[in-house]
Amino acid sequence: MANDDGPALELVGLTKAFNGTRAADGVSLAVPRGALLGLVGPNGAGKTTSISMAVGLLRPDAGTARVLGVDMWSDPVGAKRLLGVLPDGLSLPERLTGGELLTHWGGLRGLERGLVRERAGELLRVLELEEADDRGVLIAEYSTGMRKKIGLATALLHAPRVLVLDEPYEAVDPVSARVLTAILRRFTDGGGTVVVSSHVMALVEGLADRVAIIARGRVLADGTLDGVRGPDATLEDTFVRLVGAREVGEDELAWLSS
Amino acid sequence: MAVVLIRLKLALMRHSFTGMRVLGLVLALLGAALTWYLAVSSPGPRVRSDLLPLVFAVWAAAWALGPTVANGAGTLRSQYFALLPMDRRRTGALLLVTAFVDLGPALTLVASAALVWHGASLSAGAALVAVPAALLLWVSLISLSRLVFRALGAAMHSRLGMEIASVQWGLFLALIFFGWMAVQPALAATLELRDRGLGEGPTGALLAALPTSWPVHAVDAAGAGAWGSALGWLAATALTSLVLASVTAVLLAPRVTARGVRRRGRPPGARPLSRPARAVLPGTPLGAVVGKELRQWWRDPWRGLEVRASLWAGLFIGLLAWSSDTFSFFAPFAGVICAFIMVLATANMYGHDGTALWLTAVGQGPGTARADVRGRQIAIALLSAPGALALSVLFIVLTGEHWAWPYVLTGLAAVFGAGSGLSLLFSVVALSPGVDPQLRVDANDSGDNQVQVWLSLLSLPVLASPAVLAAVFLGLAGAPWAAVPVGVANGLLGALWLGRIAHRRLDGRLPETFTRIRYGKAVALQAVPEAGSLLDRLERTAISGNEETRPQGS
Ligand SMILES: Nc1ncnc2c1ncn2[C@@H]1O[C@H](COP(=O)(O)OP(=O)(O)O)[C@@H](O)[C@H]1O
Ligand SMILES: [Mg+2]
Numbered sequence: 094m095a096n097d098d099g100p101a102l103e104l105v106g107l108t109k110a111f112n113g114t115r116a117a118d119g120v121s122l123a124v125p126r127g128a129l130l131g132l133v134g135p136n137g138a139g140k141t142t143s144i145s146m147a148v149g150l151l152r153p154d155a156g157t158a159r160v161l162g163v164d165m166w167s168d169p170v171g172a173k174r175l176l177g178v179l180p181d182g183l184s185l186p187e188r189l190t191g192g193e194l195l196t197h198w199g200g201l202r203g204l205e206r207g208l209v210r211e212r213a214g215e216l217l218r219v220l221e222l223e224e225a226d227d228r229g230v231l232i233a234e235y236s237t238g239m240r241k242k243i244g245l246a247t248a249l250l251h252a253p254r255v256l257v258l259d260e261p262y263e264a265v266d267p268v269s270a271r272v273l274t275a276i277l278r279r280f281t282d283g284g285g286t287v288v289v290s291s292h293v294m295a296l297v298e299g300l301a302d303r304v305a306i307i308a309r310g311r312v313l314a315d316g317t318l319d320g321v322r323g324p325d326a327t328l329e330d331t332f333v334r335l336v337g338a339r340e341v342g343e344d345e346l347a348w349l350s351s
Numbered sequence: 352m353a354v355v356l357i358r359l360k361l362a363l364m365r366h367s368f369t370g371m372r373v374l375g376l377v378l379a380l381l382g383a384a385l386t387w388y389l390a391v392s393s394p395g396p397r398v399r400s401d402l403l404p405l406v407f408a409v410w411a412a413a414w415a416l417g418p419t420v421a422n423g424a425g426t427l428r429s430q431y432f433a434l435l436p437m438d439r440r441r442t443g444a445l446l447l448v449t450a451f452v453d454l455g456p457a458l459t460l461v462a463s464a465a466l467v468w469h470g471a472s473l474s475a476g477a478a479l480v481a482v483p484a485a486l487l488l489w490v491s492l493i494s495l496s497r498l499v500f501r502a503l504g505a506a507m508h509s510r511l512g513m514e515i516a517s518v519q520w521g522l523f524l525a526l527i528f529f530g531w532m533a534v535q536p537a538l539a540a541t542l543e544l545r546d547r548g549l550g551e552g553p554t555g556a557l558l559a560a561l562p563t564s565w566p567v568h569a570v571d572a573a574g575a576g577a578w579g580s581a582l583g584w585l586a587a588t589a590l591t592s593l594v595l596a597s598v599t600a601v602l603l604a605p606r607v608t609a610r611g612v613r614r615r616g617r618p619p620g621a622r623p624l625s626r627p628a629r630a631v632l633p634g635t636p637l638g639a640v641v642g643k644e645l646r647q648w649w650r651d652p653w654r655g656l657e658v659r660a661s662l663w664a665g666l667f668i669g670l671l672a673w674s675s676d677t678f679s680f681f682a683p684f685a686g687v688i689c690a691f692i693m694v695l696a697t698a699n700m701y702g703h704d705g706t707a708l709w710l711t712a713v714g715q716g717p718g719t720a721r722a723d724v725r726g727r728q729i730a731i732a733l734l735s736a737p738g739a740l741a742l743s744v745l746f747i748v749l750t751g752e753h754w755a756w757p758y759v760l761t762g763l764a765a766v767f768g769a770g771s772g773l774s775l776l777f778s779v780v781a782l783s784p785g786v787d788p789q790l791r792v793d794a795n796d797s798g799d800n801q802v803q804v805w806l807s808l809l810s811l812p813v814l815a816s817p818a819v820l821a822a823v824f825l826g827l828a829g830a831p832w833a834a835v836p837v838g839v840a841n842g843l844l845g846a847l848w849l850g851r852i853a854h855r856r857l858d859g860r861l862p863e864t865f866t867r868i869r870y871g872k873a874v875a876l877q878a879v880p881e882a883g884s885l886l887d888r889l890e891r892t893a894i895s896g897n898e899e900t901r902p903q904g905s
Contacts, residue, residue, distance in 0.1 A: 150712055150869075152878070173715050183869075184707040184749055184788045186643055188650035192624035193643070200639025201722065202714050214624050229621040231650070231788065247710070247724075284717045330604065
């Protein structure tokens with residue numbers, strides 16, 4: 094079972110190559126308990142790939158991950174019990190309503206029925222999906238933001254101790270985003286640990302207390318927000334300093350303003 | 352599947368598209384020639400007014416099925432025009448009009464004109480009525496063709512469309528498997544027909560009632576001087592054409608609504624969390640999977656199509672067998688055939704669900720994979736057994752072949768049981784993802800599984816052979832009922848044993864299975880040992896043998 098000290102989530106040299114190119118190249122991270130870590134990087138940096146290997150969705154070519162000391166790849170059942178996951182852009186059982194999905198999911202995870210009903214009702218209410226559920230809206234008919242929210246509800250339902258969320262804020266409206274942030278804060282205040290990936294630096298800056306910057310499959314910086322930012326004014330500046338940025342020259346795309 | 356055999360056929364035909372088109376034209380030419388030959392050579396107007404309804408019904412059937420068979424989806428799709436600054440209805444009407452401008456329709460018009468010949472042989476007045484009647488018939492035929500073809504594309508947007516697609520696929524499957532049963536008697540009958548007409552009998556009465564026969568009735572009535580009823584039939588024909596054409600124009604209009612079946616109100620069986628129903632299923636992982644699967648089967652049009660098509664196929668095969676003298680003993684087995692087709696239809700369940708497998712992977716507990724596989728088996732059995740059973744009862748009672756009971760029951764038990772294990776085993780090992788469920792639009796989007804279909808066609812008879820042998824020998828020994836327990840045992844063992852292999856494989860390879868769906872062929876192949884076990888080799892075969900419907904990307 095989980096040990097009592099050490100990091101909540103550890104990625105150890107996670108590596109994965111797709112068709113010869115390394116999408117993740119020795120990704121190592123240690124997330125202390127109670128932390129809210131923002132994993133930032135541009136599109137295609139390897140965030141989703143690294144997260145997938147950490148949560149047991151993608152078997153790494155090398156390296157492993159540990160959740161509260163439990164090794165994901167030698168004791169997957171033990172590690173997965175401690176973990177709540179929101180993947181990015183995947184299907185759900187599309188022909189269920191939100192409430193039915195949570196009921197199914199609770200049953201599949203072996204939770205007691207009354208408990209599931211109670212928690213699911215509360216989650217739907219807090220995430221403002223209750224009205225859709227009352228109308229019998231199927232997940233197939235949900236908007237992208239609603240899909241994120243019901244996905245988050247599935248991640249939270251079994252009261253995990255570590256949350257790993259892939260692009261949870263994408264396509265979520267500002268009001269729901271505040272709710273989401275409040276939920277994550279409540280979670281870390283209670284001793285839980287959160288990893289959030291995003292390609293929006295400013296968002297992470299206002300949310301996380303730790304950040305890790307990843308680009309081309311490698312972790313370029315990892316630490317507290319202030320530590321990583323150092324002398325730079327914003328996280329974006331740090332990112333540009335580390336990765337370099339392409340500027341649009343005077344004469345490029347000139348026809349756009351003609 | 353349903354779908355699969357057809358797709359298989361379509362894939363073959365797409366590659367020889369021009370060939371198919373030429374073949375289609377040749378057939379249309381032959382059809383027009385045959386129509387005129389029958390019209391001209393028949394001994395008199397009486398026989399002719401018997402023959403023309405038959406001929407026009409065949410034209411209608413050919414037009415309804417032909418285009419789908421000849422070219423999958425390669426035609427102008429109305430979505431292409433969705434962004435044009437033009438009224439949707441108008442676009443639809445225009446697209447319908449363009450359908451008339453082609454060689455096939457032109458030949459059809461020539462064939463319809465045989466009606467005018469028929470009219471002219473009766474009286475001048477009848478010839479006059481025959482002209483609009485033939486034109487209206489022509490409009491109906493071509494519209495019907497577009498309607499059916501478009502219904503396939505729109506199948507996933509309305510219950511009616513889905514039902515039409517199911518009927519069509521069912522009919523097509525029935526013809527592929529058992530069309531030969533109908534050919535020989537049909538040939539023999541046609542030769543006699545030319546001389547005698549249909550005469551009295553149920554077939555003639557049925558034909559006479561078809562809308563394609565109404566124009567002929569109008570002409571006949573005019574020939575007899577019954578102008579009232581002539582105008583009546585003509586009006587009915589006009590109405591049919593109008594309805595067909597306008598429904599088709601609407602269907603051809605580009606769609607801008609969300610995908611999936613449109614519905615009003617709550618989907619069947621859905622209750623809000625705040626007002627829960629009394630739970631029927633146990634609150635275990637197994638109960639959860641069964642509940643989810645039953646709902647998905649009931650509500651997902653892609654799944655619905657598979658189930659309906661196999662039911663329709665069973666029905667058509669039964670009817671085909673029943674209507675042929677030589678093979679009518681086979682009609683009671685329509686339900687068994689339906690069960691067989693259901694096995695093919697469910698041989699790619701994890702491909703159907705696409706990346707939704709992440710839930711099982713991330714929520715993996717000690718018995719999750721087992722519950723997932725067993726729950727699906729139970730749901731499929733609950734869902735398909737009643738239909739297959741009803742078909743069996745229907746045909747045994749209709750044909751009065753009550754000797755068939757023990758054989759049918761033995762067959763049903765063996766095919767359902769062994770098939771349920773087999774289809775889940777293939778669903779895991781030979782899984783083939785299609786377009787991910789939340790992105791699906793077309794009827795063909797749910798993944799290619801020709802490998803599973805062929806393997807099932809070969810292995811299911813082998814797996815059910817103990818029951819078949821028992822039925823044959825015990826039947827010969829005069830104790831056919833003793834075969835039923837053998838069939839049940841055969842089925843149960845198959846379901847338990849193959850299902851067990853399936854869930855163990857899934858449990859050990861959840862991430863790999865997910866990878867297959869999420870990252871596509873190339874990445875999936877890396878995760879299967881090259882010289883592995885039988886299952887590994889089967890997996891490699893399926894990955895490389897099935898077409899990738901669309902890369903999943905990231
Ligand atoms: N199915 C796939 N096949 C091949 N390469 C892939 C696939 N999915 C992702 N990749 C590659 O892996 C790299 C990392 O992708 P990903 O982890 O999704 O990035 P992020 O989540 O940071 O945007 C990208 O370069 C991408 O091209
Ligand atoms: Mg990503």
